[in-house]
Amino acid sequence: MLIALTCALTAFAFNAIYAKGWIDLEVYREGGAAVLRHTSVYDLTVGERWLKFTYSPFAAILFTPLALVGMEIAAGLWVLVSILALEVVIWILIGRTTTKHRGRRATHTLLVVIATLPLYPVMLTLWNGQIGIILLLVIVVDLTHGKEKWRGIGTGIAAGIKLTPLIFILYLLITRRFRAALTAGLGFLGTAIVGFVLLPADSHDYWGGAFLDTHRVVAGQGADFFNQSLRGMLMIMPGSWPTVPLWLALCAIVGAGGLLVAAWTAKKAGELAGITACAIVGLLVSPVSWPHHWVWCIPLLVLWAQRAQRVDATLEKVGVGLLWLIFLLPGYITLATLLMYPAHAGTWLMSLTGSYVLSGLSTLLVLAVCSGRSDRWQRRRRSGGDHRLSVVPGWLPEWRSYAAEASGRPVAAPDRHRAPPGPGKRGFGAWPDGP
Secondary structure, X not given: OHHHHHHHHHHHHHHHHHOOOOHHHHHHHHHHHHHHHOOOHHHOOEOOOOEOOOOOHHHHHHOHHHHHOOHHHHHHHHHHHHHHHHHHHHHHHHOOOOOOOXXXXXXXXXHHHHHHOOOHHHHHHHHHOOOHHHHHHHHHHHHHOOXXXXXXHHHHHHHHHOXXXXXXXXXXXXXXXXXXXXXXXXXXXXXXXXXXXXXXXXXHHHHOOHHHOHHHOOOOOOOXXXXXXXXXXXXXXXXXXXXXXXXXXXXXXXHHHHHHXXXXXXXXXXXXXXXXXXXXXXXXXXXXXXXXXXXXXXXXXXXXXXXXXXXOOHXXXXXXXXXXXXXXXXXXXXXXXXXXXXXXXXXXXXHHHOHHHHHHHHHHHHHHHHHHHHHHHHHHHHOOOOOXXXXXXXXXXHHHHHHHHHOOOXXXXXXXXXXXXXXXXXXXXXXXXXX
């Protein structure tokens, strides 16, 4: 709470003195003001960069309270809520493996918050006044802690604000949670109906084609150094490429394969891991994924760090550190280069900006390989083949047992061919205490 209050007061003071930053929050405020003025939300142009409102009419309605306060107060409140949302997300993630001692869990949460705040996606989200961390919290709470009866409603509402969470409805369908998928779809439909009732003209404009117009989001059909999606990578690559056909083909492969990998990950490693993999798929196939959209690096890093600590694998701990650096340095280097030395923004800089895409693809590839090894091992067991530990991925028994324990299912007895585990280590990646 102290971190959130300090950052909020800093945001308030900085905006009051310099009136800079929080450009997306300013668009949100102007969208809410347009609703109050009964003028068109989608005719807005905001700031020196002529930014446009790109979210749904339902989102514009939700942003109306921001128009009732000054920009300084809005910036302070937005940063406060965003950091509190970040802390709650990390509290939930830490709760998967830490002990039930609240003080220890709070300490681990504080350390992880301090480690994630400097990451470029997180800092850019706070500086621009983006909604990404808040939507991250809504989806995580909805799909992991919501009541079964209402599971999916929060995800549907999140998709009604910003369309990208629609990928989670496909994920729910693939994981055979049809009730949750239906609830999410009805929640999304409800936001559209609210928009048509309160803002019929804007709703007609938005759903009539404005939501498909990528020119409203980025100039040059996504050819921007900061577009961290498959389409963005193709647009900045040198040479002549059949961009649209190639992008659609890649989206079909990555989208279908990635969702299957996410479903397998949810089954073997738990819901948080599954929805994180699904979010990565959505970021890759989206026409535009700005760096601040990659706040899903937070659960990716925390979950991987927990697993690396649990299996005590040095190579994986090094991998977590490298991934942390990927989400820390390239964004700042790219930003500084474009601001101070724009003439030097060449191919090497493109490789820096593509680091998020490569990290996302690598994550899905590793999970896919693990999925294949797990299936082969299970087929050998069913057929009475060799049960030696050498055919079993080293992390799989621990991960499967933990996933079962975390979800409340009975934990399978250890394989009699496995050596007994060594003494466990305590820490945020350790086994949870028993009941």
